Amino acid sequence: MNQTVLDAIYQRRSIRDYTGTPVEPDKLREIVRAGSWAPSGLNNQPWRFVTISRRRVIDQLAGLTRYSHIIKGAPALIAVYLDRQEMYNEVKDHQAAGACLQNMLLAAEALDLGAVWLGEILNRQTEVNQLLELAAHYQLMAVIALGYPAHRGQKSQRKPLAELLINEI
Amino acid sequence: MNQTVLDAIYQRRSIRDYTGTPVEPDKLREIVRAGSWAPSGLNNQPWRFVTISRRRVIDQLAGLTRYSHIIKGAPALIAVYLDRQEMYNEVKDHQAAGACLQNMLLAAEALDLGAVWLGEILNRQTEVNQLLELAAHYQLMAVIALGYPAHRGQKSQRKPLAELLINEI
Numbered sequence: 001m002n003q004t005v006l007d008a009i010y011q012r013r014s015i016r017d018y019t020g021t022p023v024e025p026d027k028l029r030e031i032v033r034a035g036s037w038a039p040s041g042l043n044n045q046p047w048r049f050v051t052i053s054r055r056r057v058i059d060q061l062a063g064l065t066r067y068s069h070i071i072k073g074a075p076a077l078i079a080v081y082l083d084r085q086e087m088y089n090e091v092k093d094h095q096a097a098g099a100c101l102q103n104m105l106l107a108a109e110a111l112d113l114g115a116v117w118l119g120e121i122l123n124r125q126t127e128v129n130q131l132l133e134l135a136a137h138y139q140l141m142a143v144i145a146l147g148y149p150a151h152r153g154q155k156s157q158r159k160p161l162a163e164l165l166i167n168e169i
Numbered sequence: 170m171n172q173t174v175l176d177a178i179y180q181r182r183s184i185r186d187y188t189g190t191p192v193e194p195d196k197l198r199e200i201v202r203a204g205s206w207a208p209s210g211l212n213n214q215p216w217r218f219v220t221i222s223r224r225r226v227i228d229q230l231a232g233l234t235r236y237s238h239i240i241k242g243a244p245a246l247i248a249v250y251l252d253r254q255e256m257y258n259e260v261k262d263h264q265a266a267g268a269c270l271q272n273m274l275l276a277a278e279a280l281d282l283g284a285v286w287l288g289e290i291l292n293r294q295t296e297v298n299q300l301l302e303l304a305a306h307y308q309l310m311a312v313i314a315l316g317y318p319a320h321r322g323q324k325s326q327r328k329p330l331a332e333l334l335i336n337e338i
Binding site: 001002003004005006008009010012014025028029030032033034036037038039041043045047048049050051052053054057081089091092094095096097098099100101102103105106107109110111112117119122132133134138141142156157158159161164165166167168169 | 170171172173174175177178179181183194197198199201202203205206207208210212214216217218219220221222223226250258260261263264265266267268269270271272274275276278279280281286288291301302303307310311325326327328330333334335336337338
């Protein structure tokens, strides 16, 4: 039994405050690689990524969401996309993106970083694509903000298992 | 840095062959709990679960998919659902289900089990709901088949990072 992996799953938190320390480009690539090892339907691997560390671009993206303070305070972002040309089923490809994102969040913590999955920015996905100079066949799935955590030990809550586990047959 | 977690992400495989050893109910609950610790939009936790170990039900479900040999050979299944009454956004809730599923697959391996995410059975989701006696507001996301692996060391492949990482800004 690998308790370390279970602990990582239970102790992961959405981290929204970061120190000013830059994130090493190798760590950003490692997080993308971890995302790519998620499973996908027919192993179609529809995910694509843009890593962003340039301050000017981060600040421009901050202007496209209600959560601009989080993005402005982040030393790095990773925009996660699906390539529509590689997709085969909306529901399953969106699920695959979610699996990919979860790997990335776990990998970020494993690399001593903190990260948060931002979805509200999807309301402005056309402008995000323009800003990142991406063709329309790239569909934004989420933006991950990340950096070294300004603090740890954040609390989070989940519904009790009895409420989630409908039946044991 | 936590190399154990990264290794778990890279070494996870879809396991489709199992020994006849039953899966302990406590392990099934632990996998569900791990799933529930995925992030969800607004922390809405739309996921619901049914664990299945009864042979008759497993065999009936096997009749609802092209991959019946995998299900028939599995000592346990977990059906993963979204509760439509808890959903707030189709894309984001489907992504959340994917994040939840990935946690479950990683947890299964951490518990020395092997698992595979089955999606093709969604074609027969109405019949799955009938068989599991679930109301229509439960939307099937996937079935995980699991058990102790009959063998390990399976290979898998991913596209090179250069193909997935569109840009580093």
